[in-house]
Amino acid sequence: MSAIIELSGISKQFPGVRALDNVEFSVEPGETHALMGENGAGKSTLIKVMTGALQPDGGTIRLAGKEIRPESPGAARAAGIGAVYQEVNLIPTMSVTKNLTLGRLPRKFGLIDWSAARAIAKAKLARLGVDIDVERPVGSYSVAIQQLIAIARALEDDARVLVLDEPTASLDANETERLFEIIRDLKARGLGIVFISHFIDQVYRISDRITVLRNGRRVAVGTVEEIPSLKLVSLMIGRELEHVEHQRPSTETVTSSKPILTAKSVGRRRLLEPFELDLRPGEVVGLAGLLGSGRTETAKLVFGAIRHDSGEIAIDGHPSSSHSPKSSLMAGITFCPEDRKSEGIVPELSVRENIILALQSKRGWLHLLSRKEQERLTAEMIAALNIATPDAEKPVGQLSGGNQQKVLLARSLVSNPRVLILDEPTRGIDVGAHAEIVTLIRQLAAKGMALLVASSELDELLTVSHRIEVMRDRRMVGEISGAEATREKIIQTIAAAS
Template structure:
């Protein structure tokens, strides 16, 4: 163990309800470095950070700060030791003034009373060091997220002063704000602070970080100096595939049909979300969308389905320009979408399987024309049989079904509306292998029946298996389109490593 490190941890284990989320993870941070912590969803980054900052207790392992073994039992204890954290959703108080936010709980006092003048003065001095011209007496709600973020950092550093953890600090900032934040981070690095940053944006990692540690499935994959790590190798570390092995078979008939493009998006984009892209989709093809977490996959789907409004470009269906400013517009043009977050955005847990299946059809008809019970029963029965939803009980609340069967019920919901274009965001995440194969078969069958599909997936082999074309995203840009024989796991991973602005 390198005890010259500022903060180090060894053999960290953590389980939740018997499921191991961290398995013997080592971590080491030097003073005066910016260290990026990377990994896909569920890799264990947040858990590791929460353990190191005192929010969770570890099951096994040890950690050292300045060579001393430490055991923070709460965020406050970690803070007192010198370990500060700034969370993704900035945890300050919008209703208090800037100065009050900086000094809450440690206000300067004179004769038992808060010395407001000194507090204002101290706040102004502190903010000036970070190059923030905020008025200490103004409420925090007055300032944009970027300024609040820097105020949060100022508070954390002022409180702890040795180690700073930043959980996705740039998620809601634009390019200029990111640069302002990075200037602050470089300044803190020069002061000898150790900074750990969690982010999904690889271009930012290469811009700011000195070293990276990659986690995958709760284990540490490696820790490297960023200067010696080509982007392609980093992506491979994160995805964890032996590229040579990944020669998935191509599905049959996955060639592009000759039909004209029915759905066309031109220069479609939204600032801060996804760069403008062109995309055409034909009936009878599956367009796969690949990219790392945070590359803009879900954002693309949300934009196409009208959940977010585009600020550039236009959409056309069958050659006619259309506006897609709400999911209702999109449904009206024959779109359907199964969202990524099944539990929060997809199912209505307390309603029965039947009610969940008829939901979208009912919504498209309007509340004034309820679907007759007999028709609903028939629909539910048909799809339960067709998709083999188990148990085949239309009256059971859907929350008691397994993830795979919930997913099939949501698919049934959209199939009941007879869509022409179906967008699936991570349709196979978190479901068992059997259901996985069934969903893939279903996708192929729908394609053969002439439906147009857009499928977002983190499973590269899966995309290779069923896609007619694959669009690869990186840093919120559509960087590459692969067709036919070009679609291989290697080519997809290769394209994922292309920096977004290089496309």
């Protein structure tokens, strides 16, 4: 069978980095081809070359046997290559119709023919089995529906290739299943699908073949049977994965010590039911629950980023009267938010400035850390957390996601906290960094820090937690101690509560 799209000998050089080095990649009609690699392996660059967002320095792209050189995403789409990215590229305030027909609105007597436009929008969605009110603004729909609208927009009538870049990152299990059905349906119609995801189990559920990139080179290609998951992971990170999973931390060391932070029936109306929580030195408390169960809110409330309107938070036994990020920081409590981009990093500021920010605000504006001190602390953190950056003055916005996450951790750690609150510390980062962060959490606890870790990944929680608090519908529904915690037990606890 001949490939529907075939990239051969693709190279792309960026200043200082060879992003792609003579890469081969092809997709056959009716095939889902997963493109795997760590952050910085060259996945995004390859996708951008394929969709015309970047011009390659060398190599050819053939679409159904004919050589093409897409100059822009628009040209690529017109040629039959559609792409949907993780961050949905729709205009949230505009209607579904406008989003789907923008740029090629049907006209009648020189005026826009809105009823024809609506029909086009409906037809585009119908191909994906979606039936929604096309007059409502896109922003009023859930992320899952928005994703489907974005796919509908990417698919021209004669589309032959669809690129899906982390399409499931913000979808729950049901929504993911629905997306997979649509992918299977598109496959059946002969489209070639390029699938990028860091959820390895999803890759195996939906893909036929896998191409693995590392440092801009293709290191492997094969069917899913030829590349089992353990091999895949070691291909991606270039070394054998040490088996960190499910080595439970021992529990006996910590239960006796006095808590640093105590939450007594703390809650906030319409947001979070009152809950009890103790954070003890040397102990990792996990927050488990489904999307929207209140994990993030709990973490933020404990930190003071959300004000509680009932109950009391005490630090070292003293009630904290005005609990805020600033007061928490002063008491030695730091927080790494889930949403790196909007709440975490300050993108224009350098790695150094981002790392010292919390420590500096703890010291106050008058006591500026000397430049030498700043550089020393930054160098220490870059070495300790293995942050990949050419130098400490690089704007953080230019680092990869995993390294941004490490910079955030460094910002917390450099202020020498007693309590560290982590919300989704490993979201969207690559396998290598993931393992490093898990190891780090354990080391910190072993040194006597109290940690609160909210995560949607149960395996991660099981690996690090001494105790897991289970959330459901904005309520803490159960506590499972480390020894007896299993995946099944957590799921049962979520299911049993009602």
